Amino acid sequence: xxxxxxFPVPVLDKLPLNMGIYLSDDLLNYVHxxxxxxxxxxxxxxxxxxxxxxxxxxxxxxxGVETILDPSAPSAGVNGVLVPSIQEVQFSxxxxxxxxxxxVWIRYQFQLYDGEGQLLADWPLTAYGKxxxxxxxxxxxxxxxxxxxxxxxxxxxAFFTVQFRDVPSVKAWLDRQLGGTS
Amino acid sequence: xxxxxxxxxLAALAAVATVLGGCVTATVQEVRESRTGMDxxxxxxxxxxxxRPKSAETELDFVTCISRNLSKGAAGIKVIEEQQFxxxxxxxxxxxxxPVKTADLPELIALPPLARRLExxxxxxxxxxxxxxxxxxxxxxxxCSVTATGAGCFGFLTWENDSSYEAFVWxxxxxxxxxxxxxxxxxxxxxxxxxxxxxxxxxxxxxACSSLANQLKSFLANEA
Numbered sequence: 513x514x515x516x517x518x519f520p521v522p523v524l525d526k527l528p529l530n531m532g533i534y535l536s537d538d539l540l541n542y543v544h545x546x547x548x549x550x551x552x553x554x555x556x557x558x559x560x561x562x563x564x565x566x567x568x569x570x571x572x573x574x575x576g577v578e579t580i581l582d583p584s585a586p587s588a589g590v591n592g593v594l595v596p597s598i599q600e601v602q603f604s605x606x607x608x609x610x611x612x613x614x615x616v617w618i619r620y621q622f623q624l625y626d627g628e629g630q631l632l633a634d635w636p637l638t639a640y641g642k643x644x645x646x647x648x649x650x651x652x653x654x655x656x657x658x659x660x661x662x663x664x665x666x667x668x669x670a671f672f673t674v675q676f677r678d679v680p681s682v683k684a685w686l687d688r689q690l691g692g693t694s
Numbered sequence: 695x696x697x698x699x700x701x702x703x704l705a706a707l708a709a710v711a712t713v714l715g716g717c718v719t720a721t722v723q724e725v726r727e728s729r730t731g732m733d734x735x736x737x738x739x740x741x742x743x744x745x746r747p748k749s750a751e752t753e754l755d756f757v758t759c760i761s762r763n764l765s766k767g768a769a770g771i772k773v774i775e776e777q778q779f780x781x782x783x784x785x786x787x788x789x790x791x792x793p794v795k796t797a798d799l800p801e802l803i804a805l806p807p808l809a810r811r812l813e814x815x816x817x818x819x820x821x822x823x824x825x826x827x828x829x830x831x832x833x834x835x836x837x838c839s840v841t842a843t844g845a846g847c848f849g850f851l852t853w854e855n856d857s858s859y860e861a862f863v864w865x866x867x868x869x870x871x872x873x874x875x876x877x878x879x880x881x882x883x884x885x886x887x888x889x890x891x892x893x894x895x896x897x898x899x900x901x902a903c904s905s906l907a908n909q910l911k912s913f914l915a916n917e918a
Contacts, residue, residue: 520780521784524805667789670784674785674791
């Protein structure tokens with residue numbers, strides 16, 4: 513099952529910064545595969561959704577967004593580089609929880625590098641999504657699990673937008689970049 | 695020839711049964727806290743509470759049903775589709791970020807980009823829907839068998855569904871609660887089977903939806 517790539521762009525006051533984004537091959541190819549007792553094999557492909565997810569997220573938060581090939585050597589004019597990674601994915605299906613819900617948890621780790629390639633911040637973010645199987649009918653392509661995974665990705669985006677400015681080392685970096693106006 | 699007539703008769707019986715349906719009792723209540731009213735350009739959005747505990751989450755099709763019924767007919771209201779609204783105002787109405795009480799609303803809608811987006815939408819009222827439909831009782835049994843001479847079912851099944859929903863109306867312009875409406879519907883469905891099962895299905899959720907939507911429509915128009 514592949515997560516769809518139709519993510520919204522956050523409605524925010526954009527920070528007047530040019531932000532770089534580095535998506536590693538591990539992230540772009542991330543697949544969670546698991547065999548459940550009495551419930552067969554399951555697979556959630558999250559990698560394909562990551563470029564759309566982070567491009568939309570950052571384009572709503574920052575004035576400029578640039579894809580970076582090496583976070584330790586960003587191109588000139590970039591104020592910082594965000595490096596997301598997925599540390600862990602868990603999911604549950606209705607027969608495990610005796611409910612009607614598919615649930616997905618994604619544990620992200622974010623790193624922020626400054627314009628010179630120095631690591632400034634490193635923080636975790638756990639996202640959660642659920643979907644009621646009754647809303648999706650019977651289908652062989654697991655639409656409820658797909659909806660739960662999409663909800664978890666949206667939750668990651670939502671929580672990132674509200675949490676970002678409050679991460680202490682990010683806040684200090686923003687104060688320096690914006691002259692104490694963040 | 696007799697067999698053909700029998701098939702026609704059974705098909706007609708099944709068609710009649712689906713039209714008849716089981717019986718449903720629905721009640722709607724309303725508590726008004728402030729005056730309402732809508733201009734022709736004003737819009738409403740109906741949202742299901744996704745931050746509720748899993749068992750209490752409102753079905754997506756119930757929210758869609760309320761929206762569709764509100765916009766139907768001569769007195770139809772302009773309704774923004776739930777997903778379109780959530781995408782347009784992302785991330786402020788996601789399960790983890792959505793305002794829980796009206797006191798959270800003024801601060802949220804004061805955010806300049808959000809205020810601009812809401813003005814573009816002409817959003818006047820936000821309707822939060824909570825509740826669900828549960829099967830509360832069931833009894834009976836039904837067995838079907840296939841033999842060399844034909845197939846058939848015998849038995850009797852019955853079950854009761856209970857729909858209980860609440861709609862909280864928030865006035866977006868003044869950031870206050872306009873009122874609360876609730877809809878309860880109970881219905882019993884039957885499936886008697888002598889050779890062919892004939893379902894009499896009580897459309898409980900659909901009844902709760904139409905009664906709540908009709909009441910909401912008159913509430914928003916401030917009709918007594």
